[in-house]
Amino acid sequence: DQQVKQNSPSLSVQEGRISILNCDYTNSMFDYFLWYKKYPAEGPTFLISISSIKDKNEDGRFTVFLNKSAKHLSLHIVPSQPGDSAVYFCAASPSGTYKYIFGTGTRLKVLA
Amino acid sequence: DAGITQSPRHKVTETGTPVTLRCHQTENHRYMYWYRQDPGHGLRLIHYSYGVKDTDKGEVSDGYSVSRSKTEDFLLTLESATSSQTSVYFCAISAQGGQPQHFGDGTRLSIL
DSSP: OOOOEEOOOOEEEETOOEEEEEEEETTTTTTEEEEEETTSSSEEEEEEEEEETTTTTEETTEEEEEEEETTEEEESSSOOOOGEEEEEEEEEEEEEEOOOOOOEEEEEEEOO | OOOOOEEEEEEEETTOEEEEEEEEESSSEEEEEEEEETTEEEEEEEEEEEEEEEEEETTOOEEEEEEEEEEHHHHHHHOOOOOOGGGEEEEEEESTTTOOEHHHEEEEEEEO
């Protein structure tokens, strides 16, 4: 029972264009969402988060959008750079807990 | 980078042997977590700790035990390793519950 789903295992984007990574969740008790980036042989690195009281959060080239009615969040990277090539995980945390539920990841490849 | 050191970084062992993985932090963070990463599953929480001697189970805790006798160290033990426990193990820390977790670089464990 996958509560957090990333349905696209991989994505290729041209350098300079927008990358959009998607994540769906099923548990309405989730109230905190995060995106992590992971390079090979390294641990995941925190990118950006959003609370369920917001629908958008920006940090430089990275923007996360949250659509609570659709139980959907997305990460936009603009402009995409070759160094953004990595696996991206979304994660969600249920209200009142400190546990994260991770998606299975999307491998982004930014083509020069 | 958060001061998190996982040891060993790589280990190969045989079925039935005990294995202990160590996570050491220099950030004095209260919360520590152990995850495993497997293809098709993302990261799954094994156990976590919310203070010295305070631990709780995650979603895949069977076959694992943990101990935290000092703030800086969180140990994960496989009492009798099985091939299904072959995985990459990540430790994470956070200052407070609900704040982003920061990850170590992982331990690749192979059980033959």
